[in-house]
Amino acid sequence: MFRLLPWEYGVRNLLRRPVRTILTLLALAVVIVLVFVVVGFVRGLERSLAVSGDSDVVLVYSLSAAENIENSAIAARTPGLLAANLKGIQERFGVKHVSPELYLGTRVEAGEASGAGLGLVRGVGLTAPLVRRSVRVIDGDWPDSGEVLVGKLAAAKLGAEASALAIGNELEFEGRTWRISGHFTAGGASYESEIWCPLADFQQATKRQDLSLVALRLTPGGSPAEAQLFCKTRTDLELQAVGETAYYASLQQHYKPVRMLAWLVVALVAGAGVFAGLNMMYGAVAGRTREIATLQALGFRRRAVLLSIVQEGVLLAATGSLFAGAVALWLLNGLAIRFTMGAFTLRIDSTAILIGCGVGLLLGVVGSLPPAIKALRAPVAESLKAI
Amino acid sequence: MYQKMTVAALGLLTMFAGCSEPSTTVSHDDSSAVAPHVVATSEPSGAVPVGQARESVEDGEEVVLVGVVGGSSQPFVDGLAAFTIVDPKVPYCAPEEGCATPWDYCCEQDQVKDNIATVKVVDESGNPVATDARELLEVEELSTVVVKGAAERDEQGNLAVLANQVFIRPGE
Numbered sequence: 001m002f003r004l005l006p007w008e009y010g011v012r013n014l015l016r017r018p019v020r021t022i023l024t025l026l027a028l029a030v031v032i033v034l035v036f037v038v039v040g041f042v043r044g045l046e047r048s049l050a051v052s053g054d055s056d057v058v059l060v061y062s063l064s065a066a067e068n069i070e071n072s073a074i075a076a077r078t079p080g081l082l083a084a085n086l087k088g089i090q091e092r093f094g095v096k097h098v099s100p101e102l103y104l105g106t107r108v109e110a111g112e113a114s115g116a117g118l119g120l121v122r123g124v125g126l127t128a129p130l131v132r133r134s135v136r137v138i139d140g141d142w143p144d145s146g147e148v149l150v151g152k153l154a155a156a157k158l159g160a161e162a163s164a165l166a167i168g169n170e171l172e173f174e175g176r177t178w179r180i181s182g183h184f185t186a187g188g189a190s191y192e193s194e195i196w197c198p199l200a201d202f203q204q205a206t207k208r209q210d211l212s213l214v215a216l217r218l219t220p221g222g223s224p225a226e227a228q229l230f231c232k233t234r235t236d237l238e239l240q241a242v243g244e245t246a247y248y249a250s251l252q253q254h255y256k257p258v259r260m261l262a263w264l265v266v267a268l269v270a271g272a273g274v275f276a277g278l279n280m281m282y283g284a285v286a287g288r289t290r291e292i293a294t295l296q297a298l299g300f301r302r303r304a305v306l307l308s309i310v311q312e313g314v315l316l317a318a319t320g321s322l323f324a325g326a327v328a329l330w331l332l333n334g335l336a337i338r339f340t341m342g343a344f345t346l347r348i349d350s351t352a353i354l355i356g357c358g359v360g361l362l363l364g365v366v367g368s369l370p371p372a373i374k375a376l377r378a379p380v381a382e383s384l385k386a387i
Numbered sequence: 388m389y390q391k392m393t394v395a396a397l398g399l400l401t402m403f404a405g406c407s408e409p410s411t412t413v414s415h416d417d418s419s420a421v422a423p424h425v426v427a428t429s430e431p432s433g434a435v436p437v438g439q440a441r442e443s444v445e446d447g448e449e450v451v452l453v454g455v456v457g458g459s460s461q462p463f464v465d466g467l468a469a470f471t472i473v474d475p476k477v478p479y480c481a482p483e484e485g486c487a488t489p490w491d492y493c494c495e496q497d498q499v500k501d502n503i504a505t506v507k508v509v510d511e512s513g514n515p516v517a518t519d520a521r522e523l524l525e526v527e528e529l530s531t532v533v534v535k536g537a538a539e540r541d542e543q544g545n546l547a548v549l550a551n552q553v554f555i556r557p558g559e
Contacts, residue, residue, distance in 0.1 A: 063459055064496075066460075224465070225464055225465060225466040225467045228464045228467075229464050229467055229469050229505075229515065232462075232464055232469060232471050232505045233505045233507075233539075233545060233547050234541075234543070234545055235458075235471070235500070235503050235505065235545050236543040236544065236545055240459065
């Protein structure tokens with residue numbers, strides 16, 4: 001009959017060598033935290049791009065700008081033309097939901113302590129919140145002339161302290177000083193790393209009369225096709241219309257190499273972790289050759305001993321996973337990361353937890369199997385004599 | 388005692404992994420029935436190239452145009468039977484140049500401006516057919532097409548054709 005070793009045997013074994021157990025636990029936890037960092041990075045980037053797109057919003061910008069709206073320059077009359085020619089634009093109380101915007105990356109001074117950083121500034125009008133519905137002013141007011149509204153992640157994008165962007169403080173960009181009137185969030189969308197200011201002021205400051213883009217909100221269930229057809233028909237305007245969801249999906253493709261690289265890092269970190277685990281488990285098992293042989297002499301089958309050793313490894317890895325998971329949730333989740341397109345937060349969501357803990361448990365199993373098999377292959381009589 | 392603690396730890400781990408957020412998927416299908424007579428079985432006679440047509444055609448005039456599907460990286464309108472065509476005389480990147488989207492005429496944008504027209508395949512009531520041209524006509528970028536229909540001109544000199552017949556030249 002196949003008899004397993006008692007469950008407590010493996011648990012007690014771990015507690016018999018507390019220093020080795022704690023060191024192994026810490027090493028495993030560090031590896032799993034690293035996995036969480038990389039997976040959280042990928043999930044945060046994906047999430048930021050996914051929530052930035054609204055299926056009812058269409059972006060109209062220059063045909064020559066390809067996928068980079070910062071390079072776009074379109075005529076100032078474009079919003080009026082679009083509003084007059086497209087029937088599918090949402091309209092309430094006589095106001096068409098059309099948002100003309102000027103968008104560019106520029107050097108922003110956030111006070112002497114924080115210095116200057118590359119910020120993303122969007123000149124907007126009062127119709128912007130009608131189109132960008134995820135935007136919420138969380139404190140302060142909508143900006144008047146000479147004022148700016150600062151996104152939740154703008155400080156991370158600028159590399160400045162959050163206190164430098166407090167209401168009432170001043171920013172300098174495009175040769176002007178701007179007072180911070182309030183802060184906004186956007187549900188994790190990419191605008192959260194931006195600074196918004198009145199469109200007319202921004203056009204004056206940049207000495208530009210054109211726009212970067214026009215964002216349109218369609219009636220519910222509307223299709224971007226009408227706007228696309230308008231742009232194709234008015235070839236003289238050299239415009240393109242792209243659904244906002246499709247636009248951010250194309251950015252997902254643009255950042256695919258970065259995401260692939262991040263997954264490669266996950267694989268490499270996990271691989272390194274397996275080797276570290278193997279090393280530790282070889283050390284742990286090598287010192288127990290006599291004990292393992294004694295168990296076999298007592299009548300426990302090799303499979304039972306193997307299971308007990310794997311149980312120890314998995315138990316240690318599970319504890320390390322929980323520890324790393326707690327660290328990731330409390331310390332890493334929501335950490336702002338500066339990136340070329342703005343900033344986003346590390347996201348330790350259910351998928352990240354599943355991957356991190358899965359890798360952790362895998363380390364436990366894969367790390368403990370080879371040394372256990374090696375120890376069990378040795379003849380019992382010889383092993384009993386081992387020092 | 389140890390067993391209970393271990394089971395609790397593993398249970399907690401499973402609970403972490405089980406947390407998930409609801410996901411939403413939106414699907415949209417605008418396809419509609421298509422009149423088969425739109426696809427011509429033989430080439431309409433008297434086709435003129437797009438560049439020539441832009442110089443002479445009046446608004447409302449019946450025209451037959453020949454052109455190459457292209458003019459931008461995405462010449463088709465998603466969900467509608469509409470696309471842009473460029474005069475066949477305008478050269479595009481040869482395959483050996485390795486351009487991923489030769490139909491955007493990236494090297495000849497100056498010429499495209501005066502040699503481009505929009506084709507809108509319309510139904511009997513004159514509205515654009517709500518099926519993607521790639522599905523409706525089995526046409527693709529850089530296909531040479533001959534379209535017949537009413538010309539639509541505006542003050543800016545743009546040319547569109549409300550096409551009721553489309554012929555795709557085989558092998559081109």
